[in-house]
Amino acid sequence: MSLDQLYQQIILDHSKARHGSGLAGIEAPEGANTGQSHQLNPVCGDEVTLRIAVENGKVAQVSWDGAGCSISMASASVLSELAEGMTVAELHNAIDSFREVLRSRGKVSADPDLLGDAAAFEGVARYAARVKCAMISWVAAEDALNQAA
Numbered sequence: 001m002s003l004d005q006l007y008q009q010i011i012l013d014h015s016k017a018r019h020g021s022g023l024a025g026i027e028a029p030e031g032a033n034t035g036q037s038h039q040l041n042p043v044c045g046d047e048v049t050l051r052i053a054v055e056n057g058k059v060a061q062v063s064w065d066g067a068g069c070s071i072s073m074a075s076a077s078v079l080s081e082l083a084e085g086m087t088v089a090e091l092h093n094a095i096d097s098f099r100e101v102l103r104s105r106g107k108v109s110a111d112p113d114l115l116g117d118a119a120a121f122e123g124v125a126r127y128a129a130r131v132k133c134a135m136i137s138w139v140a141a142e143d144a145l146n147q148a149a
Helices: 003-016 070-083 088-103 112-126 128-148
Strands: 033-040 047-055 058-067
Touching: 003 070, 003 112, 033 128, 047 070, 047 128, 058 070, 058 088, 058 128, 070 088, 070 112, 070 128, 088 112, 088 128, 112 128
Parallel strands: none
Antiparallel strands: 033 047, 047 058
16 A cells, blocks of 8 residues: 555545544533634635633643535544644644645645644645645634634
8 A cells, every 4th residue: 555545545534433523512621721713615615613622731622513525524533633632832833734734735745743644634735726625624723722722
């Protein structure tokens, strides 16, 4: 299996088994600061509402609801799995790195040590129309994180 095939499989798996999905009925840990952001891509209709709970300087919980293409939903899933347990600074760093990779048009390689499964979205950078799909949950996370921190 090539690296591209592996990355495609990660995206497909996360689009089907959505980690962190479901805002209703999920309460943030007591005493945690929370932030929530709703983002919409009017061009394609992708949308996500993402909530982050921060406790003692660390991301205690990420939950989200959304509708859209497999790339946008997989990206939210990967983000929620990656972010929990990170410090606020580490998550900001991961968001910045992810944004740099996706905006590079394929010129910047993803660091799998920093981004984990999110490195699978490196190939999306070559398709300008899909960059917003992959970024929508990360933009929501950045906004929610700023509210919570």
